[in-house]
Amino acid sequence: MTAGRVVFTDMEEVRYGKPAGQSVAALVESYGAERVFVMASGTLDRETDEVEKVRRALGNKCVGTFASMPAHSPRSAVIAATRQAREAKADLIVTVGGGSITDGAKAVQLCLANGIQSVEEIDKIRAADVKAPVVRQISIPTTLSAGEFSGIAGVTNEATKVKEMFRHPLTIPRAVILDPEVTRHTPMWLFLSTGIRAVDHCVEGVCSNESTEFTNASALHGLGMLARGLPRVLADPKDMKARLDCQIGSWLSMGGLAAGVPMGASHGIGYVLGAVFDVPHGHTSCIMLPWVMRWNKPANADKQAAVAAAMGHPGKDAGDVLDQFIADLGMPRTLGAVKIGREHFERIAKQAMGTPWVPRNPRLIHGPAEIQEILTLAA
Structure with a gap:
């Protein structure tokens, strides 16, 4: 007889095939979020209107945008985004971009929940008793690397050149929105x-x-x-x-x-x-x-x-x-x-x-x- 174990995640839903702005507005409304912080690809923000469409859909609930996450989600950028989200008093994060944006936001969730203020303090969120994220995430991916379907955040330690893994069941996005139109610019x-x-x-x-x-x-x-x-x-x-x-x-x-x-x-x-x-x-x-x-x-x-x-x-x-x-x-x-x-x-x-x-x-x-x-x- 075969024995095994299958674990199910804390993601609540995936919406697909509808405009991202329409879907994100409906989700934010259903969550009762009031202060939404957007983390987006810098190129997508500068050179297309896709991020602006999301901001327009959020209206006055959008309290800021971070669009400076380099590839491989370095610790320094995670801290910069965390500071901005904390100052904005964000109660929800929406990501628009690829895997580095998605993973960076997962790490930001943990940093917010655990009071992380510096690059060095990020080590604390590797502990077994790390506090669960309270500010959750909605992800609108623009690439196919699929990190938005995982509770693992890959973050690069610039000092050691090592990609480190941070995890908690609630770092997985609460919802994912798959809109093929957004990927046209990728x-x-x-x-x-x-x-x-x-x-x-x-x-x-x-x-x-x-x-x-x-x-x-x-x-x-x-x-x-x-x-x-x-x-x-x-x-x-x-x-x-x-x-x-x-x-x-x-x-x-x-x-x-x-x-x-x-x-x-x-x-x-x-x-x-x-x-x-x-x-x-x-x-x-x-x-x-x-x-x-x-x-x-x-x-x-x-x-x-x-x-x-x-x-x-x-x-x-x-x-x-x-x-x-x-x-x-x-x-x-x-x-x-x-x-x-x-x-x-x-x-x-x-x-x-x-x-x-x-x-x-x-x-x-x-x-x-x-x-x-x-x-x-x-x-």
Whole structure:
């Protein structure tokens, strides 16, 4: 008999396919929020009217906007946003942007609840007795990395160049709004590469030794939607049905992670590539996932077969299917493509061993030497 455990999150709802402003206004009204703080992509705020549409929908309930969050959510920017939200006496945060905005706001929730005032004090929110967020979050994502469906905030410690994880069940957004129209402004490379990040969630979730029938169902269906949807968006950027399919696929991609299924070496190595070398989230998955799959195949060939079938290529090698799919989208596929040479492999390998995912990779990784084997494949 199979035994298992599936954890459900504290997210209350997902709204999709309607204008973001309309949906956010309805949610704010239902929550009784009066002082809404907006955290948004700086480019989206400066160069489009999407953030302004949200502010207009909020009316006089909007008490400020923070639009200065760099990639990988550095601690200093989290503190700056926390100060602004605290001064504004915010009772709700609305995010409009990609994964760095989303994760930054999750960390802000914890900083507000725990009285964090400085970069150094952020260490306090890693404690087991951290206070629960009171100021919650609504997320309007513009990319497909799907962090809005997780209670984990990835924040980069600029002093150590390490991406740290902060978590609490209530850091997950209270609601997510999927509006494909908002993604029109996302650069194509970013939309597609974060789509591969979502593919990575699906694939490493299915291939995990700790996956369940429930999480596999979500991940495999999400993988199929992404495999079909991403090429359609590339072929026709105005295809809103394809964009929404990708958004829903990215939502489904997080079923495993949200339910407690760990990711593997692609995510673990990717954390280091992002924090140390500033490689975008999506590109880390484009580069590492096929090579990790090939290295893992002796341990989980049956699960990899399910991945290839979900992507429309039954009987093919999953690593090869993923490699070709990523190539067809025009994404980088080697470490050399992002100017990371072999002289960095020792550092990457050592640091990756300290991530939460590498120790739970489906093929056991005993030490840095095996990480270097994977990096050499990806060179």
